[in-house]
Amino acid sequence: MYVFCPGGSPGQKVCFGLRASAVKKKVKMTKITTENYVAEARKAIQNQVLQRALADLQNRFGRGTAESYRQLPEGPDLRLKAHEIRMKTIENLDVVLETLAANIRKNGGQVFFAEDGQAAVNYCLEVAQRHKVRRVVKGKSMVSEEIGLNAALIDSGIDVSETDLGEYIIQLADETPSHIIAPAIHKTRHDVGSLFADKLDIPYEDDPPRLTWIARKALREKFLAADMGTSGCNIACAETGHIVTVSNEGNIRMSTTVPKVHVAIMGMERVAARLEDHDMLLRLLCRGAAAQNMATYVSYIGGPRAVHQADGPQEFHLVILDNGRSRILADKEFREMLCCIRCAACLNVCPVYAKIGGHAYGYAYSGPVGAVVTPLLVGINRAKDLCLGETLCGACQEICAVNINLPRMLLALRSKLAEGDAAWGVKPVDRKEKFLFQAWSWIMRHRGLYDAAARLGVMGQKFLTPTDGMIRRLPPPLHAWTKERNIRPLATESFIRRWKKGLK
Amino acid sequence: MSTANQREFINRIKMALGKPFAEPRQTEDLFGSGMSAETRSILERVKNRSAADRQKLLETLLEAAQPINLKVIYCDDIGAVTAGIAELVRTKEPEWGSQKSVAAWQHPLIESLNLPDALSGLGVPVVFADLRKTDADSLRRRISGCYIGITSADFCMANTATLVMRTRPGQARTVSLLPSIHIAVIELNRIIADLKELYALLKWDPQESKDGLTNCMTFISGPSKTADIEATMVHGAHGPREVHVFVKNFDS
Numbered sequence: 001m002y003v004f005c006p007g008g009s010p011g012q013k014v015c016f017g018l019r020a021s022a023v024k025k026k027v028k029m030t031k032i033t034t035e036n037y038v039a040e041a042r043k044a045i046q047n048q049v050l051q052r053a054l055a056d057l058q059n060r061f062g063r064g065t066a067e068s069y070r071q072l073p074e075g076p077d078l079r080l081k082a083h084e085i086r087m088k089t090i091e092n093l094d095v096v097l098e099t100l101a102a103n104i105r106k107n108g109g110q111v112f113f114a115e116d117g118q119a120a121v122n123y124c125l126e127v128a129q130r131h132k133v134r135r136v137v138k139g140k141s142m143v144s145e146e147i148g149l150n151a152a153l154i155d156s157g158i159d160v161s162e163t164d165l166g167e168y169i170i171q172l173a174d175e176t177p178s179h180i181i182a183p184a185i186h187k188t189r190h191d192v193g194s195l196f197a198d199k200l201d202i203p204y205e206d207d208p209p210r211l212t213w214i215a216r217k218a219l220r221e222k223f224l225a226a227d228m229g230t231s232g233c234n235i236a237c238a239e240t241g242h243i244v245t246v247s248n249e250g251n252i253r254m255s256t257t258v259p260k261v262h263v264a265i266m267g268m269e270r271v272a273a274r275l276e277d278h279d280m281l282l283r284l285l286c287r288g289a290a291a292q293n294m295a296t297y298v299s300y301i302g303g304p305r306a307v308h309q310a311d312g313p314q315e316f317h318l319v320i321l322d323n324g325r326s327r328i329l330a331d332k333e334f335r336e337m338l339c340c341i342r343c344a345a346c347l348n349v350c351p352v353y354a355k356i357g358g359h360a361y362g363y364a365y366s367g368p369v370g371a372v373v374t375p376l377l378v379g380i381n382r383a384k385d386l387c388l389g390e391t392l393c394g395a396c397q398e399i400c401a402v403n404i405n406l407p408r409m410l411l412a413l414r415s416k417l418a419e420g421d422a423a424w425g426v427k428p429v430d431r432k433e434k435f436l437f438q439a440w441s442w443i444m445r446h447r448g449l450y451d452a453a454a455r456l457g458v459m460g461q462k463f464l465t466p467t468d469g470m471i472r473r474l475p476p477p478l479h480a481w482t483k484e485r486n487i488r489p490l491a492t493e494s495f496i497r498r499w500k501k502g503l504k
Numbered sequence: 505m506s507t508a509n510q511r512e513f514i515n516r517i518k519m520a521l522g523k524p525f526a527e528p529r530q531t532e533d534l535f536g537s538g539m540s541a542e543t544r545s546i547l548e549r550v551k552n553r554s555a556a557d558r559q560k561l562l563e564t565l566l567e568a569a570q571p572i573n574l575k576v577i578y579c580d581d582i583g584a585v586t587a588g589i590a591e592l593v594r595t596k597e598p599e600w601g602s603q604k605s606v607a608a609w610q611h612p613l614i615e616s617l618n619l620p621d622a623l624s625g626l627g628v629p630v631v632f633a634d635l636r637k638t639d640a641d642s643l644r645r646r647i648s649g650c651y652i653g654i655t656s657a658d659f660c661m662a663n664t665a666t667l668v669m670r671t672r673p674g675q676a677r678t679v680s681l682l683p684s685i686h687i688a689v690i691e692l693n694r695i696i697a698d699l700k701e702l703y704a705l706l707k708w709d710p711q712e713s714k715d716g717l718t719n720c721m722t723f724i725s726g727p728s729k730t731a732d733i734e735a736t737m738v739h740g741a742h743g744p745r746e747v748h749v750f751v752k753n754f755d756s
Contacts, residue, residue, distance in 0.1 A: 056735060088534070094517045095529050101510065107719055113513035165741055166732035182732065189734050208736035216742060223742075224648060239535055240717050250681065250728040250743025257677045257720075258644070268517070273534050275707055275717075276543075279699040293568070294664035297743065298723035306719055308673035310633050310643050322513060330520035 031148075032378050034362035037385035041356035050178075053185045054354050061348040064291030065399055072283070079403040082280050086339035086402050089273050093329065093338075096238045096273050097320060103241025107303030109316040116323045117147030123319055124149060124230070124263050125156055131261050131315075133158060133227040137219075139245065139252035140164035141232025142180060142342055143267050143321060145364035146377070149230065161222045163251035165215050172199045178358035180344035180366065181289050186357060219251070229255030229313070233266035235281050235341055238273050242302040243318060246285065246295045253297050262313035264301070268320050269329075269338040281341065281402075288343030288401035324377045331423070333412050337372055339402045344369070346396035346406065352389055361386055368396035372409045380416055380426045387413040432477070457490050464489075539708050546704040550696060561662045561695045562751060568665035572726035573739060575748045576665070585689055585750045586617045589654065592687065592748065593628055598651035599684040599745075604628045607650035607682075610674030613689055613752075614656055633676035644678060653683035653744070657690050657724075658712075659705075660749065663698045664725055667749065671720040680724060686744040688724075693754040 033040070044050055069076040089096055101111040114120035128136070136158055138144065150171075153160045162171040166183035170176065172195050177183030184192070193206035196214055205211060231252050233243040243264050245252045256262045272278055286292045305312035328334045347353045347367030358366035362383070363374045371390050375383040387410045396406045420428040428434065443449045464471050470486035473479065481487060518525055553561075562578065569576045579585045598604055606623060608614050610632050620630045631646045638646075647653070655675065659668040667688050671677050680686050696702060705712045728743030739745045 053734075060735070091521060092529070092531075092534050094514050094521065094523065095531055095534060097517070098510075098514060099531075099535075111510075113507070113510045115509065115513065115516075119509075163742065164732070165730045169732065182735075184732055185735075187733075189736075192733050208733040209738045211733055212730055212738040212741060216740060219742065242717055242721075248728070249730045249741035251741070253677075253681055253722065254742050257681060268513075274536060275703045276700070279703060282699065294661075294666050294723065294725045296572075296725050296727070296729055300717050300721040301719070302717060303719040306673075308635055309671060309719075310635050310640050310673075310676035311678045312671065312720055320513070322516065326516045326520045329517065 032363055032382070034374060034378060034383035034386060036362060037360050037383075037389060040360035040362070041389070044357040044360055045355055047186070047357075049188055050186045050357050051355070054357055057179070057182060057185055058348050058354050061291055061345075062399065065287055065345050065348060068287040068291045068293070072287075074280075078280055079284060079401060082284050082401065083339060083403040085272070085277050085280070086341075087336070089271065089277070090269060090329065090335060090338045092273070093268065093271075096271055097268060099273075100236055100238040100241060100271055101318075101320070103238065104243075104303060104316075104318055107241055108306070109241075109303040109318060111318045111320065114319050114321045114323070117321070120147050120265060120319045120321050120323070121149055121152045123317075124265075125152060127261060127263055127315075127317055128153065128156070128158060128228055131227060133261065135159045135161070135222065135226045136228045136230060137161050137163050137222055137226040137251075137255045137259060138167075139229065139231035139247070139255040140167050140183075141230070141265060142364050143232050143265050144230060145177065146267075147265070147321065147323065149265070161219065161226075163219055163222070163255055164247070164249060165212060165251075168215055168219065169195065172196070176359065177364075178366070179347060180342060180358075180369075186359075223254045223258050226255075226259040228261040228263065229257075229259040231256050231262065231264045233264050233270050233318075234285060235278065236266060236271040237275055237278060237300070238271055240275055240300070240302065242300040244278070244282075245299050245301065246282075246289075246297070248290070248292075248296040250297055253299055256299065256301055256313065257311055260314045261317070262301070262304075262315070263317045263319065265319040265321060268322055268325050270341070284401035285341050285343050288341075288345035288399070328373075328376050334372075334376055334409055336404055337376065337409060339404055340369055340373070341401060342369070343401045345399045345401055349395040349399045351391055351393060351395070356389070360389075368406045368410075372406055372413065375413055380413060380421070380424055381429070384417050384429055388417070436477070451494070454490060454494060458492055461489050543704045543708055546701055547708060550701055550705065550709075553693075558692055558695065558754075561697060562692065564662040564697075565660065565665055565695055565751075568663060569726070569749070572665055573747075574665050574726040575746070576751060577748065578751045578753075580753050582616055582752060585752055586619065586622045588750055589617065589619065589687055589689075590622045590626070592685070593623055593652060594626055596652065596685055596746075600651070601649075603649070605631060605646075605650045606652045606654060607631045607633065607647045607676075607679045608654040609656060609676070609679055610634045611656045613691065614654055617654075617689065619654070633674055633679055635673065643676070647676065647678045648682045650683045652685045652687060653679040653681075654687045654689065655680050657688050657694065659702055660688075660690050660695045660751075661698055661702060661723075662695050666723045666725040667747075668702060669722050669724065670715060670718040671722075672715070672718065677720060677722065680722070681743055684740065684744055685746045685748070686724070686727075687748045687750065689750045689752060691752050691754045695751070 072078050112123045150160050162168045169184040178186045189206040193204050197204040231245050234246045236243045286295045304316040350368050353367040361370040365373050371386040390410050392407045394407050416426045417429045474482045657667040657669045727739045727745050727747045728741045729739050730741035731737045
């Protein structure tokens, strides 16, 4: 349903009466497809193009980021220091956010505190309606994916353009991003060429510089015609009252400079107390995201255009979003997750992400960060496969720009899934598995039983014919173990027995 | 305007942190209460840079500029800067359309270049970002038609080859954004080392902290770029596809 009239004046009066009620309607939120993790992962593994792109991405960025940390004058340990600063800010978030809001208002900006995605979306819609906005240009922002801002604006009859090249490709293809900073890595130049030919009505081309220029031209027109720009916020500065946006393309500068209204949305944790905190945070963010010493553009935006200034938005709005974050804050086991600055470095080293890509994670956040943050935001049971799927290898923590202990939190989530948890409303996932492990643990602790079980196993495996010295298939209830791999048969004689007989 | 939903929001955070609602909070620990010894020494260092130190910073800048395709040109006097810009205007072709025009900041250093005279021979007009002669909308339209934008910068951080620009009347943001080529002209003494020095200056230097960050401070490190199609690096995604920095020797 149209909330306002793209046509302009004749119909406007009619719309006016509808506004208040229309805004309050239940907006369409982002689709959460975490339940399809296994099926999507399987699809991704079979996609050869994606597999090559993922391997290439990890080769360049994963290694590049590690090397760029080593090149820091302070070395990779700077990440530990940054962790301390982030944690201190998070533990004083009430004061820090009120300071940020007060300083932004002092500069003439407007601040809205949104309890959930719906409140944030409604606020954006209200601002859009007040300014009779018909065209929105959007700077890349994961938090707007989280709250489903695009869909809500489009539902209201507003033309929304993604402006990051990767996001633009994804939007034209009607898909979702597969990587936090490289959203279109699953597309080849031929895919993009055909897509542009089809959607922009131009002859087919597949040269990346030409394709980039075509998008530049198409989007330049969108920027100049837009009434409102939206952006996220990489890390705000409370004491000066600025949000900070980081990009390489310049699309966020465009979206926040040219249109007459700028709405920025930030997760409530994306803030630093002091300006000097930005020194290490920005350096680590750029290295974590793309192994760069500094991104091409970093903008500090603290309010609307001032008197006698020629450009910049006439109105600046900042939406500070909770949407489940205060719940994470309240749990000391997971509070650390709020240190995350969404650089996506963990995606670039994760062996699981390397194989299944971003779509399997079923929500705005993929990779190890998604495996922890998505269950906490959308429900642990609902997103259980995300944390069960990770390997706990620890690569994510090692590369994390702020040294977040992701493996510890993955284990904590798994323990909740095994035991159930009232505070997070988690139902135990698999009682059978729990029973088997309890039995196993009991057997392990009793020598005689263990030996008997081993002997039983040796007897039992006679019925399984090994191929090349490996058992191909185990009977139920152990059959799942051999679904994807072979298992080595038990030795016919245990080590202890051989030892006692005198090891030969 | 501290609204009810803000109070509720902040109370939820206080509850999550297990902090009492009414108790006033110590913020000195969080925001700092004065200039630290480290900051003091940074400011001293910046203030007392010798000619040799400046030369070293320039070399660092040249080195950092190379991998990000930022062109840095060192000039001994203002005439050489003007000539360098005129040469770029002569040789570079516009990206959109065929008409050449140049946008420029209303800024003492840029005005001292005498660009309107220097470019009149080439038949290229200069659009100054001056609101006293025109309104904001038509100014933006004119700037978006320019293929070269000329600005100065508040600072240039040598370690990352980053221009730092604060917005002010006459110093429009779009001049460094909409044109296909961005030219910045700075004096040698505006080169600083890194973010640490920048933040110390903005916060504590009596002169620089007066303006603070302004309502929009932008860092620019080289031309706009993207690698979103098959990880192929392309310059000129949305912003300028070339950035040239003229460093003019500082004669005090």
